[in-house]
Amino acid sequence: MNENINNKLNAKSIKPTAMRQLVLHVLAEQKSAVSMQELEQKFEKADKVTLYRTLKTFEEKKLIHSIDDGTGSIKYALCRESCQCRPEDLHVHFYCTECKQTYCLNDIPIPSVNLPVHFTLENINMVVKGICANCI
Amino acid sequence: MNENINNKLNAKSIKPTAMRQLVLHVLAEQKSAVSMQELEQKFEKADKVTLYRTLKTFEEKKLIHSIDDGTGSIKYALCRESCQCRPEDLHVHFYCTECKQTYCLNDIPIPSVNLPVHFTLENINMVVKGICANCI
DNA sequence: AAGTTGATGCAATTGAGTTGCAAAGTTGTT
DNA sequence: AACAACTTTGCAACTCAATTGCATCAACTT
Numbered sequence: 550m551n552e553n554i555n556n557k558l559n560a561k562s563i564k565p566t567a568m569r570q571l572v573l574h575v576l577a578e579q580k581s582a583v584s585m586q587e588l589e590q591k592f593e594k595a596d597k598v599t600l601y602r603t604l605k606t607f608e609e610k611k612l613i614h615s616i617d618d619g620t621g622s623i624k625y626a627l628c629r630e631s632c633q634c635r636p637e638d639l640h641v642h643f644y645c646t647e648c649k650q651t652y653c654l655n656d657i658p659i660p661s662v663n664l665p666v667h668f669t670l671e672n673i674n675m676v677v678k679g680i681c682a683n684c685i
Numbered sequence: 686m687n688e689n690i691n692n693k694l695n696a697k698s699i700k701p702t703a704m705r706q707l708v709l710h711v712l713a714e715q716k717s718a719v720s721m722q723e724l725e726q727k728f729e730k731a732d733k734v735t736l737y738r739t740l741k742t743f744e745e746k747k748l749i750h751s752i753d754d755g756t757g758s759i760k761y762a763l764c765r766e767s768c769q770c771r772p773e774d775l776h777v778h779f780y781c782t783e784c785k786q787t788y789c790l791n792d793i794p795i796p797s798v799n800l801p802v803h804f805t806l807e808n809i810n811m812v813v814k815g816i817c818a819n820c821i
Numbered sequence: 822a823a824g825t826t827g828a829t830g831c832a833a834t835t836g837a838g839t840t841g842c843a844a845a846g847t848t849g850t851t
Numbered sequence: 852a853a854c855a856a857c858t859t860t861g862c863a864a865c866t867c868a869a870t871t872g873c874a875t876c877a878a879c880t881t
Contacts, residue, residue: 564847564858564859566846566847566858566859566860568859568860569859584837585837585838586836586837596860596861596862597837597838597861598839598840598860598861598862598863599859599860599861601838601839602859602860603859603860617753617755619753619810621836621837621869622836622837622838623837623838641798643800643804646807654800654801656801657798657799657800657801660796660797660798661796662777662793662796662811662813663793664779664790664793664813664815665790665792665793665818666818667817667818667821668779668813668815668816668817668818669815669816669821670813670814670815671782671814671815671816672813672814672815673811673812673813673814674755674810674811674812674814675798675809675810675811675812676809676810676811677798677800677804677806677808677809678806678807678808678809678810679800679804679805679806679807679808680804680805680807681803681804682801682802682803682804685803685805700827700828700878702827702828702829702877702878704828704829705828720868721868721869722867722868732829732830732831733830733868733869734829734830734831734832734870734871735828735829735830737869737870738828738829739828739829742828757837757838757867757868758867758868758869759868759869
């Protein structure tokens with residue numbers, strides 16, 4: 550298993566078990582965010598629950614972030630190195646209604662919103678739906 | 686039953702059945718968006734499925750809009766008169782982590798996003814999480 | 822009044838996410 | 852190496868919201 554994988558796990562203080570190395574390896578090669586179900590199918594033998602808990606752990610440790618794109622199944626994608634999952638780290642996500650893929654638009658930060666007085670901000674979710682460049 | 690209710694139904698060409706009048710009436714008096722479950726509890730006798738289909742109809746006819754606030758249950762709220770549910774009609778939603786209510790920030794339009802080239806926009810969902818003015 | 826269409830209500834299903842618990846694996850101590 | 856303490860994994864079973872099928876009921880048409 551790639552040395553890089555273990556570095557990433559260690560950097561976020563996640564014990565590098567075989568399962569976790571495998572899951573991280575697969576996540577790292579995705580071009581779009583994946584659901585638990587999709588991830589499950591990428592392994593021969595994979596227990597849904599273990600996968601579920603692995604993703605939970607990764608998310609807690611801010612190695613990945615989850616995206617609720619409104620399709621009913623949550624998608625997961627790697628965080629950038631620098632990401633702390635703070636509001637200012639967040640980016641826009643794009644769901645293509647044609648290829649049904651959810652993409653991280655890492656270069657597009659979520660625009661700031663002027664909330665009404667006395668509203669405080671903790672988090673923002675912004676998902677744009679449309680057709681991606683590949684599907685036009 | 687209020688004459689206004691029937692006008693609204695007629696305006697969106699929805700047949701004004703007793704059920705629909707009732708549901709619209711309840712929806713109209715809400716200050717925040719409600720889930721199907723919450724709505725169900727506001728009636729003595731209410732069938733979940735009828736409610737479900739009523740809401741679907743209302744949504745199709747653009748009388749209400751649904752909000753996926755990330756809590757796992759979809760919320761519904763009345764559209765404004767002028768609303769066509771086009772991207773430029775959309776507003777930001779706010780989920781308060783304290784009172785667990787989801788509010789339409791009708792006065793805050795969703796900021797425009799510069800998508801990468803060849804991405805086309807159909808729809809945007811933007812939910813801000815935090816604490817609302819009542820809960821501070 | 823019969824026929825057509827749409828609305829409603831009940832039962833049952835789907836599908837994603839989640840929990841409980843026991844078995845297997847890992848780590849540290851003697 | 853042997854043991855205890857803790858963590859991770861895998862199976863079964865459950866929850867909860869959303870959805871479908873189908874039979875019944877209501878309203879409108881000719």
